[in-house]
Amino acid sequence: MNLSGMRRYDLDEIVDVVVVGTGAGGGPLLSRLAERGLRVVALEAGPNLEMDEFTPDEREATRINWMSDRFSGGDTPTAFGPNNSGWGIGGGTLHWGAFTPRPDRRDLSLRSETGLGRDWPIDYDELIRYIVEVERVIGVSGPTPYPWDPQREYLDEPTRRNAPADLVLQGCERLGITATDAPAAIITRDREQPHYGRRKASIDVGGIHQGDRFGYKATTAITYLPVAVAHGAEIRADSMVHRIEQDAAGRVTGVVYLHEGAEYRQRCAALVLAGGGIETPRLLLNTGLANSSGQVGRNFLAHGAVQVWGRFDESIRGYRGYPSAAITEDFVRPAGVDFAGGYLIQSLGVMPLTYATSLVRGGALWGQELMDALDAWQFSAGIGINGECLPSDGNRLVLSAETDEWGIPRAEISFSPGPNEKAIDEHSVGVMTRILEAAGARETRVLARTAHTIGTCRMSSDPDDGVVDPDGRSHDIPNMWICDNSTFPSALSANPGLTQMALSLRTADRLLASA
Amino acid sequence: MTGSDFAVVSLRGDVPQLDDASDDAVGPFRQLVLDPARGSEALIEAIADAEIATPWILVGGFDHHEVAAHLVARVLEGAIGVFGLAGVVLEGTQIPDGIREHEVPAAVTTDDVAASVRSLAADIAAWGPRVPESWARVIASSRTDVAVRATLARRALADDPAYRPRALTPEQLALLRDVARRIVPQGEGATIDLAARLDRMIEAGESDGWRPTGMSTDVEAYRAGLDALAAIWMRGAAAQDAVIRRVIDGDAPSGAVLTADQLSLWFEDARNDLARLWLSHPASLARVGYSGFATGGTGPEPAGYLVLAAGEREEWEPEELGRLGAAKGSTA
Numbered sequence: 001m002n003l004s005g006m007r008r009y010d011l012d013e014i015v016d017v018v019v020v021g022t023g024a025g026g027g028p029l030l031s032r033l034a035e036r037g038l039r040v041v042a043l044e045a046g047p048n049l050e051m052d053e054f055t056p057d058e059r060e061a062t063r064i065n066w067m068s069d070r071f072s073g074g075d076t077p078t079a080f081g082p083n084n085s086g087w088g089i090g091g092g093t094l095h096w097g098a099f100t101p102r103p104d105r106r107d108l109s110l111r112s113e114t115g116l117g118r119d120w121p122i123d124y125d126e127l128i129r130y131i132v133e134v135e136r137v138i139g140v141s142g143p144t145p146y147p148w149d150p151q152r153e154y155l156d157e158p159t160r161r162n163a164p165a166d167l168v169l170q171g172c173e174r175l176g177i178t179a180t181d182a183p184a185a186i187i188t189r190d191r192e193q194p195h196y197g198r199r200k201a202s203i204d205v206g207g208i209h210q211g212d213r214f215g216y217k218a219t220t221a222i223t224y225l226p227v228a229v230a231h232g233a234e235i236r237a238d239s240m241v242h243r244i245e246q247d248a249a250g251r252v253t254g255v256v257y258l259h260e261g262a263e264y265r266q267r268c269a270a271l272v273l274a275g276g277g278i279e280t281p282r283l284l285l286n287t288g289l290a291n292s293s294g295q296v297g298r299n300f301l302a303h304g305a306v307q308v309w310g311r312f313d314e315s316i317r318g319y320r321g322y323p324s325a326a327i328t329e330d331f332v333r334p335a336g337v338d339f340a341g342g343y344l345i346q347s348l349g350v351m352p353l354t355y356a357t358s359l360v361r362g363g364a365l366w367g368q369e370l371m372d373a374l375d376a377w378q379f380s381a382g383i384g385i386n387g388e389c390l391p392s393d394g395n396r397l398v399l400s401a402e403t404d405e406w407g408i409p410r411a412e413i414s415f416s417p418g419p420n421e422k423a424i425d426e427h428s429v430g431v432m433t434r435i436l437e438a439a440g441a442r443e444t445r446v447l448a449r450t451a452h453t454i455g456t457c458r459m460s461s462d463p464d465d466g467v468v469d470p471d472g473r474s475h476d477i478p479n480m481w482i483c484d485n486s487t488f489p490s491a492l493s494a495n496p497g498l499t500q501m502a503l504s505l506r507t508a509d510r511l512l513a514s515a
Numbered sequence: 516m517t518g519s520d521f522a523v524v525s526l527r528g529d530v531p532q533l534d535d536a537s538d539d540a541v542g543p544f545r546q547l548v549l550d551p552a553r554g555s556e557a558l559i560e561a562i563a564d565a566e567i568a569t570p571w572i573l574v575g576g577f578d579h580h581e582v583a584a585h586l587v588a589r590v591l592e593g594a595i596g597v598f599g600l601a602g603v604v605l606e607g608t609q610i611p612d613g614i615r616e617h618e619v620p621a622a623v624t625t626d627d628v629a630a631s632v633r634s635l636a637a638d639i640a641a642w643g644p645r646v647p648e649s650w651a652r653v654i655a656s657s658r659t660d661v662a663v664r665a666t667l668a669r670r671a672l673a674d675d676p677a678y679r680p681r682a683l684t685p686e687q688l689a690l691l692r693d694v695a696r697r698i699v700p701q702g703e704g705a706t707i708d709l710a711a712r713l714d715r716m717i718e719a720g721e722s723d724g725w726r727p728t729g730m731s732t733d734v735e736a737y738r739a740g741l742d743a744l745a746a747i748w749m750r751g752a753a754a755q756d757a758v759i760r761r762v763i764d765g766d767a768p769s770g771a772v773l774t775a776d777q778l779s780l781w782f783e784d785a786r787n788d789l790a791r792l793w794l795s796h797p798a799s800l801a802r803v804g805y806s807g808f809a810t811g812g813t814g815p816e817p818a819g820y821l822v823l824a825a826g827e828r829e830e831w832e833p834e835e836l837g838r839l840g841a842a843k844g845s846t847a
Contacts, residue, residue, distance in 0.1 A: 052662075055660065055662055055663055055666075055811075056663065056807055056808055056810055056811065057663050057666050057667075057795075057808065058791075058795070059666075059791070059795055060662070060666055062721075062723075062724070066724060067723075067724045068724070069722060069724065069725055069732075070724065070725045071725070071726055071727070071728040071729070071730075072725045072726070072727060073727065077725075077727060077728070078725075079723070079725060080723075080724045081722075081723045081724020081725055082723070082724065083724075085724060160823055161823065162823040163823060163824060163825040166824065166825065200817060202819070203810070203817050203818070203819025204819045204820045204821070205810040205819050205820060213817075214811075214817045312825065314825040314826035314837075315804065315825060315828075315836060315837045316825050317804065317805075317806075317825075319805060319807040320822075320823050321820060351807065352800065352803060352805045352807075353791045353795060356787075356791055356794050357787050357790070357791065360783065360787045360790050361783060361787060364763070366698045367697060367698060367759075368700055370698070370699065370790060371700055371701075371702070374790075374803055375802070375803060378804035378836075412728055
């Protein structure tokens with residue numbers, strides 16, 4: 001993004017707030033704080049990417065992903081890198097799928113409903129007010145009316161339906177399942193974005209996860225961050241925070257970061273960690289801070305993201321068009337099941353290498369079977385879920401003995417699905433297979449997958465049960481806040497990006513009110 | 516038109532008798548003769564204007580080494596309108612460093628240029644798959660971004676069978692080639708040397724952002740995994756497949772460095788790397804019907820998709836992708 005003319009702060013100046021990370025957690029908050037006149041500095045581990053550095057080529061596109069190795073274990077190790085980890089100014093919003101369902105009210109009271117997981121100590125209607133604000137600022141397109149929430153209004157028409165969306169909608173209709181166009185942070189008409197400029201309407205390409213150089217997909221780098229910079233925020237790229245300094249009373253006084261091999265210290269009056277569900281707990285475990293509860297790194301949640309692919313007679317080529325153009329929320333609380341929570345279903349098109357990886361890792365294919373499946377890809381339409389995930393004692397992040405290029409211990413994450421996750425998977429595979437078959441699929445194939453990195457510094461009213469309070473402030477350190485999806489008390493069936501941006505604005509307002 | 520057509524872009528005037536050897540497996544050769552004095556930008560434009568859709572060989576005389584190296588560099592940077600550079604033949608005794616460093620198949624000759632061109636073309640045809648002409652045209656077109664064209668141009672270059680590994684030992688590379696044949700069987704015709712490309716990839720440290728808990732870096736894992744595999748590898752496809760199944764199932768002897776589970780986890784990474792390397796070659800992308808690299812582009816407006824419906828394609832797409840669809844087909 002354009003950082004020319006950006007205000008600069010001295011390292012010795014005690015800025016009001018340092019924000020670590022510029023994605024869905026750090027971006028909106030940074031802009032809010034700057035607009036309200038605070039002196040704010042954002043430290044981003046990754047580079048400042050120019051728009052022409054985004055490419056549809058999946059191998060080259062990993063330049064927008066956090067590629068420094070994480071260790072992944074458990075029964076179903078979660079894939080990192082391009083699967084869930086952003087890199088650069090804009091963080092995870094550079095590679096996110098921009099699929100923006102709103103959270104369901106029931107998902108925020110999962111524990112009250114089922115005795116499992118956690119409730120969110122947040123008022124749902126307040127969260128939705130922030131969500132509506134985010135949708136308007138970043139440009140979320142979708143169908144009005146929305147079948148599961150008749151009051152809802154979207155700014156613009158939804159994205160065009162691609163072949164997988166057509167088929168999933170057909171299959172659902174034949175089965176009596178309500179389904180419609182998906183809400184997405186993809187603009188469907190040109191738009192002037194304040195302090196950024198002209199954003200082009202969607203050109204209906206499928207390489208959303210590889211990054212977008214024309215501005216049809218909302219990232220913080222073309223929405224919130226230009227506003228922040230225009231209001232005096234400084235964003236420092238290639239700056240990896242590895243220490244947090246405190247005074248005798250335990251209050252944060254500054255952060256130490258590495259930039260091009262040299263160490264710098266930025267003094268600050270308050271600190272917001274927004275590095276995401278892996279980097280934030282890694283930093284806290286490495287510094288030993290904010291962990292009187294022992295909950296830092298625990299409760300790692302990954303959404304169930306199993307896919308079913310159907311082979312059709314006609315060429316589908318789902319790499320055209322917005323990849324997840326159809327949705328059904330009919331299974332957020334499916335009838336007659338014995339699991340807690342539920343799932344969203346979306347239609348799927350994917351890029352070729354991503355599909356190949358799913359076939360190898362999620363489908364265990366090799367040899368001629370693999371080649372046949374790759375040849376059948378262009379005739380295949382997909383459907384997948386985003387499913388609830390419950391915390392489990394074994395699912396956690398710890399520090400490994402190996403250090404990375406910054407000298408920081410690498411994160412080691414364990415994830416094994418429990419009975420609830422398996423039950424959701426099984427139920428959804430049955431439903432999705434029926435939908436594809438109703439749409440005319442000749443044969444179907446299940447590909448295992450999980451998505452997102454959630455819960456590792458969860459929010460709680462009880463200081464023993466989580467890392468931050470319901471405002472997002474550390475239970476232990478009064479001038480430190482966490483603002484990323486590590487704070488999610490539960491996973492939700494909605495994809496996390498939109499909710500996280502709303503939480504980001506809410507945290508900013510709470511921080512401002514606390515001053 | 517056959518699948519063995521080549522073109523020659525000659526800086527040294529007409530190459531006589533190129534199509535005279537009737538027993539050659541390659542040809543016919545289309546010739547484009549250009550005056551090297553025009554300068555490289557004008558030369559690039561002239562090559563683009565010629566709309567060559569077959570693989571082509573750049574031919575230069577004794578005095579053209581520098582301009583040839585410059586042209587190779589420009590083409591591999593993704594010069595607009597140009598795709599398909601497959602090799603270089605120069606009059607001389609030594610391949611210039613400026614060409615060698617790009618790892619373009621190259622040959623030098625001091626007498627029979629035509630024979631040298633035919634011989635290199637035959638090698639190129641044998642060393643790797645060719646990108647179909649309808650797909651080469653899309654890659655060359657302004658629909659495809661310069662950086663993407665550069666990437667595809669490099670990946671399209673045939674692999675040198677004498678490739679010397681950088682991360683692995685020659686024995687490990689040979690075993691990896693065996694494994695690649697079983698994991699990613701490329702079918703009839705010339706194949707990509709996936710093992711060599713994987714050696715380059717791990718030497719460059721290109722990873723996927725994670726490792727199974729307890730595993731060493733990719734390069735160390737590949738060395739340990741291949742050594743463990745070498746101890747149990749067999750001759751013959753069926754026996755090799757049986758070994759592969761045991762490794763995947765985690766019940767193969769794994770040697771001293773890795774546990775059986777780790778061997779299995781490494782092997783999953785290896786299978787994934789091989790599959791992705793195969794699929795990222797432009798000939799493979801053409802085979803699976805993927806035209807999505809040709810989006811964005813360098814035209815006046817960003818190139819996207821107008822036709823999204825099943826069974827349908829757009830005018831610029833290769834015919835095998837479907838019937839011509841109406842632009843802005845099905846809208847919500």
